[in-house]
Amino acid sequence: MSRIDNIGKQGLEGRALEVFEIVERDYGAFGNMLGVLAHRPASIEHIYGLLQSAKDALITRRHLEIVLVTASRENQCQYCVSHHAPKLGALGIDTHTVENILDLNVPGLDPVERLVRDYASAVTRQRVTDRLVERLREHFSQEQVVELTLRASLYAFFARFNEALEIEVEEDVAGAPAH
Numbered sequence: 805m806s807r808i809d810n811i812g813k814q815g816l817e818g819r820a821l822e823v824f825e826i827v828e829r830d831y832g833a834f835g836n837m838l839g840v841l842a843h844r845p846a847s848i849e850h851i852y853g854l855l856q857s858a859k860d861a862l863i864t865r866r867h868l869e870i871v872l873v874t875a876s877r878e879n880q881c882q883y884c885v886s887h888h889a890p891k892l893g894a895l896g897i898d899t900h901t902v903e904n905i906l907d908l909n910v911p912g913l914d915p916v917e918r919l920v921r922d923y924a925s926a927v928t929r930q931r932v933t934d935r936l937v938e939r940l941r942e943h944f945s946q947e948q949v950v951e952l953t954l955r956a957s958l959y960a961f962f963a964r965f966n967e968a969l970e971i972e973v974e975e976d977v978a979g980a981p982a983h
Contacts, residue, residue, distance in 0.1 A: 873892050875963075878925055923940050928956055937949065
């Protein structure tokens with residue numbers, strides 16, 4: 805059970821309510837985290853509003869989910885892994901690759917996808933080097949590098965938030981562990 809009550813969307817209005825409902829409808833079962841964030845409606849409006857822009861992302865959905873799963877695994881955030889590993893699988897990356905995405909030579913990723921994985925890992929561990937960014941810039945624009953960095957960084961926030969408040973994985977999330 806979460807350390808803070810899940811109040812759902814009661815009391816939300818305006819843009820915060822709109823974003824809550826869009827996330828529920830279009831992106832998946834994130835109700836436990838959203839319901840706790842609802843204590844601070846601006847957090848839903850701004851943080852999830854920013855994430856909602858994924859459909860307008862400057863990177864492919866596959867690259868986006870590689871970033872999210874990598875950062876989630878690095879952060880050991882079971883909540884985030886449970887939500888994003890199935891999304892990565894639905895994009896054609898097999899279960900073995902998803903489960904072992906942090907392994908240096910994990911099969912199933914092409915060289916650019918491995919670079920994206922390496923960058924997300926480095927951002928998460930705060931170990932980004934000039935050489936890594938140079939290699940990334942061979943394949944991605946500056947705007948895309950900002951997008952990759954933003955996504956990996958936000959998942960460090962979510963890992964800390966979920967861990968501190970013990971946010972539970974929703975029962976209907978594929979692969980959700982029993983608590």
